[in-house]
Amino acid sequence: MSVPHPVEPWRIKMVEPLRPTTRAERGDALRAAGYNISLLRSEDVLIDLYTDSGTNAMSDRQWSALLAGDEAYAGARSFYRLRDAVRAYYGYEHVIPVHQGRGAENLLSRCLIRPGDHVPGNMYFTTTRAHQELNGGTFHDVIRDEAHDPSCEHPFKGDVDIAKLERLIADVGADRIPYLSLAATVNMAGGQPISMAGLAAVRDLTRRHGIPVILDAARAVENAWFIKQREPGWGDRTIADILRAMCDLTDGATMSAKKDSYANIGGWLGVRDPELAERARELVVLYEGLHTYGGMAGRDMEAVARGIAESVEEPNIRARVGQVAYLGGRLADAGVPIVRPVGGHAVCVDAAAILPHLPRAEFPAQTLAAVLYLDSGVRAAERGAVSAGRDPATGRDRFPRLELVRLTVPRRVYTQSHLDLVADSMIRVHEHRTEITAGLAFTHEPSTLRFFQARFTPTAEIPLLT
Template sequence: MSEPVFRTIIEPFRIHSVEPIRMTTAEERRAHLAAASYNLFQLHADDVLIDLLTDSGTGAMSRDQWAAIQRGDESYAGSPSYFTFRDAVRELFDFEHVIPVHQGRAAERILMSVLGGPGKAVPNNTHFDTTRANVEATGAEAVDLVVPEGKDPASLHPFKGNMDLAALDALLAARGADVPCVFVTITNNSGGGQPVSLANLRGVRELCDQYGKPLFLDACRFAENAWFIREREEGQAGRDVADIVRDIAALADGMTMSAKKDPMGNIGGWLALDDPDLAQECRNVLILTEGFPTYGGLAGRDLEALAQGLKEAVQHDYLRYRITSTAYLGDALQKAGIPVLEPTGGHAVYIDARALLPHVDPLHYPGQSVAVALYELGGVRTCEIGTVMFGRRPDGTERPAAMDLVRLAVPRRTYTQSHIDYVIEVCERLAERAHRLPGYRISEEPKALRHFTARFEPLT
């Protein structure tokens, strides 16, 4: 007898402790927005009802992770907690050198400070914001080479995060001496949380071997990517996710990791690689900026929590719930006539703000307009992934990003279905008044990563 299929998505856990959400009024939220110069990063978290700004470090840790924290050993050098952490990483990613850092951007900065530099070019399917900033901070060029389908919000290609192999081949042929390494981001966050296929990764590996270039993974959402491979790629159905992850890792020479994503941490990350000389150079930078190589800016208790989180990240019941519940939100918004990037990604739903607000010029930031309106209407905090984040070029000029999206990133094991149903209602209210939403201008901005601290003003 086959297993019955039910419509209701149930969380594969029970709630053990809770934290309160402070309810606010629309009038209060309008005042909070004005005080924050319409930048949602500048809001106080206490003034947010449902926080979908990011899934980075915002998830709920498990009972077993909290228990692991009690085993944390805080020795400055040679802590046993480091070796627990290292072995958990190697169980999935068999790299010789595992270097802990306080979060993923530190791993990017360390690696790029060694490999980057003026005149160099670092290809990626799509760089995310901190990756791009750390590449460009060295004077190197961050080159995005995602497949054409990855730039089309309506495309239903199952692996829209794939690297454009022909474009990568052309870049390596033309500028091979300028390329210190090749990166692939799994899943492709800037492109809508879209996965990369195992076949595509093998193709990237072949090109890296042909041109003698190391391949690095930005592997923050490795488990979600592996689940999509299991569900969508020919020949991968029914496989254990952990084995797919090992296959992915075997194709690379190293990785950067923000462990605040799939490894279920509230803080932490690592840089892992096989090259002993490169590892030594990276450790030298680590000691200058992060800490001793067996703690790298983390407490022993953080290392223990991440070791346990890595085990939980590849559990099938969890991943099935994770991907299905995100798709539940995406499907509901589509049914309501709200344009979203298809198919739904693993960690987030991305509203196509450019399609929803055709009256707002991309250089007037339709994504920012949608994000501000979602908070004002219902206290839902989201994140613009578009021209605010990616429109300014290294030379200071500005042009529209490939897409103007608003990311609704779902923290892991944090919200219930009723919370998501509330978000759906807020989005429906937004769609009713989308034609009246204004554009925005930036009144003040920093030189790098402007979306974090820029000040905005609505256009009238």
Template sequence: MRYPSEPYKIKVVEPFAVTTREQRQTFIEEAGYNTFLLKSEQVGIDLLTDSGTTAMSDNQWAGMMMGDEAYSGSRNFLHLQDIVRKYYGFKYIVPTHQGRGAENILSTLMIEDGDYVPGNMYFTTTRAHQERNGASFVDIIIEEAHNSQFDHPFKGNVDLAKLQDLINRVGADKIPYVCVAVTVNLAGGQPVSMQNLREVKALCSRHKIPVMFDATRCVENAFFIKEREEAYRDASIADILHEMMSYADGCTMSGKKDCLVNIGGFLCMNDHDLYQRATEIVVLFEGMPSYGGMAGRDMEAMARGIEESVDYHYIQHRVAQCRYLGDKLTEAGVPIVRPVGGHAVFLDARAFLPHLEQEKFPAQVLAAELYLESGVRSMERGIVSAGRNKQTGEHHKPKLELVRLTIPRRVYTYAHLDDVAEGVISLFKRRDQIKGLKMVYEPRLLRFFTARFEPLK
């Protein structure tokens, strides 16, 4: 396939570290074999996350100079509100410091103890907020999503039969909302079809259950709909995005992804009563309803980023970079999640290291070994990220044990991705030598951020 060139010019450069293997051995030991605990100055190409790592445009930086830092009624908030209404279609917006601030407010407002929140695969912080407020997460994604090698155009789709079965089992009154991620991160950045979104909304409407989107990577989802659903081939990204959002009652947004900014997020809804209650909670946790946890300059950058994000050439190149890296690895026989998603390439750690049992943390050690091999920082998305069952204390054991190579927006070139591929392929050639890890420190919540490990003998 043809990989489109970068639709931007490089105006400012930032050097990154060039280290030796011996140095990296010391660094990863000091970090407890957890790539989250490495210092930025110790990392070369950084594929830890695409959250807040975007390179902002000159237009966004210009907007930063127009920040209205009024404590209430900032003109930047009014601009952001207008832009969100235009492209997402929701009536009300509550700014937050980032996506998990929106998750906190939504969960606090809508969940009661003993509720069930169905979703198309869990996400770490989302489920943590839901459980913190007394709910149980129920996975309703299609089964194909749990098979890394199954090539399905919309592996993020909700299984309507699973959703209906849950409604029949617990009752609609015990389901405060259905959480639909567009795209699904832990399935490999997989999209949801417009047809499926339409059907989920129809089913939920019959039972008077709200639908709330995790809209973090919604523009990527819109691109896949344009590419893979015939009815939308000639539609603009903006029009597809607007229709997608029409099948939700609200959304949480981490602006650090598809809004192309380094900090910020928001909660949206159409229900006025819910909005009024949200403005009370945001004052407690974040700030005034017209800024939440954001500065005026950040809201202006976000408003401009939303407009830039729906440009077809931008999102086409964004997805093409992921495919480029995925194709390089596939050609070398490296097992990855198929098809390649919109924000990352996911290594299948179970297939990469079949000699390691899941309790030996194959994805965690693979991420550490990739850093040791090449200086490339990635992250674990497997048993460590899944955490423990609150009742039994046992590890959650997801079917997918993955390492995420996350590509920041507008930051790296295809030449950088060549270096990443070279490092992964080199590691793959000596994969039989890699041993597992044991966990020596485990925090109570979201352990993947700060847990520490040691190599098994």
């Protein structure tokens, strides 16, 4: 599976120093953070692969756009540049800016979900499901079964299983389904894409039942790249064309501009329905800011507008996905179990396969991420039982089939030598996996999105790898 590292379509103009740490320093930092990688201070992290959200490097064109920001409270010209960029590349008529993607999720959930509603989706995402549940909805996973199998090589593991969706509609009634939540790509499945054919089938079914389709568009450009590479009939189309074709099959989208648009902050809700747009504008004033800034400064809206145009430039997306594929290839060649095929934004390591001797209740992925940090100073993200949280009805831990450590590659940030350091460390941890004889247990567990601020203690001493 060896993959050559791509030639970066950019050169470095500014650098930020990194501070190497000793193993003893990392041990102290991890204990102070309660063995939660989310609580580590960034200055104690050498290579930060916790997320690609807001951690990207902006271009010189984006930095220059900041200076054109109109900071007027109402009617800033920067809002209209953002609105026009969304309309041009994503096609949604009504654009409501928000501070980041979860702001759009909040607005959408408050507008559409009523207690007792059911929201189908192609695998949950943490903040998305939390907003749905807080507004009285129940999430239903209708993704195809292959998405839950890390070793399956299906090219579009993010697709909705139409039969599952049909059964849900028959069971609860279309009138209790406020919308279908559709991610492209699917974060919790390892960045797996949806196909255009699958999206068209979803659109046909939902149109017959009057169910809106809302796209999580944070990484839709990456999804467009996979359609271009893998789906017959799309290889000659531009990324911009494919992105627009995807959005044309949906009724709206939530967007975290901290992903595909290269920005450090920002997002938007885009919809076609003018009545829904008006309700969202009323709520955005309460929760974000006026409808022409929505929690963003004018300079940030300028950077996002510029980033939208850059995101569909094929050299950028080719190099971005290529870096992730390179890291995945190095791990796969060394026998480290990863989610296949490699996704667009991250390489996801199968912690359950690496640590099968640890009970799921001792959180193998959280444990593996802690040991990886101890080994090298690399911060990854847990995407397993800790992230899944507890079932609100039973109070029991959810144990998803996927128990993953996510190595998320920020855009235009790290070089090949950085990724080689990550690969070497993960391979070394994998080679010493039998020495990891204990997992983690909660000492503090928040009720919502617990993975951000939870604290743990080892169930026994976690050895520091040599």
